[in-house]
Amino acid sequence: MRPPSLLLVALAALALPTLPAQAQTSFGTSCAGASGVTPELSIIGPVQSGQPWTLEVTAPGGLGLGYLLVGFSNTSASALGGVPLPLDLGAFFADPLWGGCELAIDPSYQFLPYTFDPNANGGLWSKNFPGFDTGQLYLQALNIDADFTTRIAGVSQGMLVSSVSQFVPGMVPIAPGTFDMGSNAPSGAPYFGSSVEQPVHSVTISQPFWMGQHEVTQAEYEALMGSNPAFYLGANRPVERVTWFDAVAYCQALTAQESALGNVPAGYEYRLPTEAEWEYACRAGTTTEFNVGDELFCSDARFDATYHPTGNFSSCGNPPGTVDVGSYAPNAWGLFDMQGNVWEWCLDSFASYPAGPVTDPFVTGGSLRVYRGGSWNGTSGNCRSADRDGTGPGFPGFDVGFRVVLAPVLVP
Template sequence: MISTKVPMLAALAALALSTLPAQAQTTFGTSCAGASGVTPTLSVSGVVQSGQPWTLEVTAPGGIGFGYLLVGFSNTTASALGGVPLPFDLGTLFTDPLWSGCDLTIDPNFLTLPYTFDPNANGGLWTKNFQGFSGGQLYVQAINIDADFVTRIAGVSQGMIVGGGDSQLIPGMKLIPPGTFEMGSNAPGGDPYYGQAIEQPVHSVTISYPFWMGQREVTQAEYEALTGLNPSASVGPNRPVERVSWNEARAYCLSLTAFESAAGNLPAGYEYRLPTEAEWEYACRAGTTTEYNVGIALSCAQAFFQFPKTNQFPSCGNPSGTANVGSYAPNAWGLFDMHGNVHEWCLDSFTWYSAGDVTDPFVTGWADRVYRGGTWFNQASDCRSAARNGWSSTGLSNGIGFRVVLAPVLVPVP
């Protein structure tokens, strides 16, 4: 049977996120104190949500020098806040032998909007007022620099991410916005893609609700912490858990849901579960329409798999077994290993696609379950965004693991 959910809430602002940060902020990286000053700290005053003003505070009480606040953006325009170029080369500053050695953790691509602040003024407090923004994420980090602007870093703050408006932040997960994409592939059956009829017809799919997806496949450490077990063949705490059946992966999600629900951390109507097949492909593609989310081909440097050419050498030369999750660059939505490493279970039953446009598809009622993504021992053609296969819900393989989503509640038919 095929069931289609009633369209869910249009915006995360309507969700009951009882214990998630109301200000939608999180820190990352480490701070450090330099040779001659005080490490700046970052904080937010006010609720960061659509249409509501909020204030970013940078504090370096009694600090020396003249600091810079580095601001970067994701999913919004870099011109929104204005700014001026840095008057010096950061690379030169960060080779200063008197600097204690912490990292500039903000994405270097976004080092275009610095704001000056004086740590000696106003008790070391500098503020910047913002209007509420309705989407995306703002990345900030402060550097306290001695007055010569050249050779002395007095301190570097932690990085901080501020979620724009409805973008509630959950560690280890990425918010996937609603949208429409073309699901499936018309790739020919021969070299290089070896497309399959089961990937057809290509059809328009709309995901009407926002959801969060795990940035990485569930690791062995995460699985063992919740279940007390590690069934994996390629053992390592940061490797993906594998040799888990669909039933076991779903049981993990149910346990995680129960744990987070008891802590009051779940939005109303949402649960931790396996992604639907449509959610998985939508998130894997991240707006792309090519056979891979990196383009028309997949190279050995872009994912953990074995054969760039189907059943042909040379191979990628990867060792037997899985790699640590996140070892390769993420896709445009910040998701790692959507191609290769391990196949990933999806919530749906495995059967043929129906023709025609569909909203929020969820297919259930058949015995075999979908898995996606390709493995460490596969060829590139098996790792395509649209490639799909199915197996028994009790099947075990050293090439199948899973990742979780936080998404609207769905109940598959056993």
């Protein structure tokens, strides 16, 4: 074989395995205001994907009035206008009566008034929330003092709430499904199809998994492995010049690290995607040669030259090398750079396709390993969803990197 050539899907019904991590995490500090009554937040039961859940606010002995601040974020908490957390309310409002109270809520918060009987049921108020699949909620309660005009009775700790069965930072949940793998594209321009992409056959992915939203960056690789082998340096550029063995070692180290933190579901591991998982995720439901349609232009991905729309070679005019991950639009399932930037190692050995339908195909034991997706150094044809190739697992290409999946355990 030749060496390498020079938005979120709706998954409300997806039943990914439950992560053992907690559904909520408290952050910041609580404080007692003028009357010394500090509310407390708690959640009843686990926050499962798509399932309703209940928040309780307790403040025994308080006035029975207050506000719950609710913010939603797909990234991380921040304060009003980007002020670093926590925000001191006394300094913010220039009012010593608020001194010592801190706000640690997302900037997009909304006020939700609440009332309760301070002398009954421990001063309890509860709120039912609908289920959600991705992102995070930031919650904080402010109990009002007797005059409820200039003073607060207390501020609770902040609370981060995320769905335990869906949310994995930096990764996208992928639902099971069936697709046609391979391509019958002709061998000439503009696609340069190959017999190794045939026969087109039906593949079923039977188990849900998570896939890295982007290729592993140099910063991520160095933080875990203690070195950066890349030639085209940049913390947010994909790591390259990694062998298949290097990529597997990274996945093993990541599995060990996250398992120690209790973040890996039983029967799952961080690993390279199988070739079928990779093409399934790259296509994101499409059946065209590219996941953006029948043509790929220089504005769609990081590669060297396109054969569209005329079928003639047309240079993109890019300088040599990679770009930061996420520099181009993601595919329909929210995955960046599945076409171009760097080739991506897969777990499989390179082998011919079967003729009939298969479920969860995985090939091992061969001398070559698969890589997919094209690179900054290739043409549009290399970036097709079905384009495939393989080389020795010890090959450290300056246009070869990888991304990880959190998926059922496989032994390469």
